[in-house]
Amino acid sequence: MKKEMIMNDLKSNQKRIADAGLKVTQQRLAILELIRTLEHPCTENVYESLQKNSLDVSLGTVYNTLESFADRGLISRMVTETGLVRYEPNCDGHYHLYSREENRIEDYKNEELQQYLADYFKRNKIPGFSIDEIQVQITGRFESE
Numbered sequence: 001m002k003k004e005m006i007m008n009d010l011k012s013n014q015k016r017i018a019d020a021g022l023k024v025t026q027q028r029l030a031i032l033e034l035i036r037t038l039e040h041p042c043t044e045n046v047y048e049s050l051q052k053n054s055l056d057v058s059l060g061t062v063y064n065t066l067e068s069f070a071d072r073g074l075i076s077r078m079v080t081e082t083g084l085v086r087y088e089p090n091c092d093g094h095y096h097l098y099s100r101e102e103n104r105i106e107d108y109k110n111e112e113l114q115q116y117l118a119d120y121f122k123r124n125k126i127p128g129f130s131i132d133e134i135q136v137q138i139t140g141r142f143e144s145e
């Protein structure tokens with residue numbers, strides 16, 4: 001994690017944390033920034049990265065912080081088939097390609113699919129359920145190039 005990168009996003013991250021009704025702290029800023037720089041990190045990934053950057057935060061605090069961010073919609077959480085929770089920034093509707101073998105997740109962006117799903121559920125409301133977010137995970141194998 002580069003120092004300059006943290007500075008660039010500091011202002012907007014401060015605002016995002018405050019807007020979510022949380023107190024802006026060094027720890028929260030660092031964790032929010034890490035979610036952007038690491039790819040779909042789990043709690044341990046974030047924890048290890050903080051340690052590398054000499055930020056001494058306990059694993060429990062990292063977990064609680066990530067969960068409170070996710071609860072407030074600051075970041076998204078996803079659960080892989082192995083039950084591991086991974087986090088990521090709120091991205092404009094992208095989907096996930098997941099390889100069970102490699103336990104690897106890649107983003108899959110497709111505006112047509114996004115539009116299609118939005119339109120579909122607008123036309124076909126699910127009785128007794130209101131949709132916040134649609135997540136799609138496509139499971140398969142990455143072919144070697």
Ligand SMILES: [Zn+2]
Nearest residue numbers: 088094106107
């Ligand atoms: Zn993603």
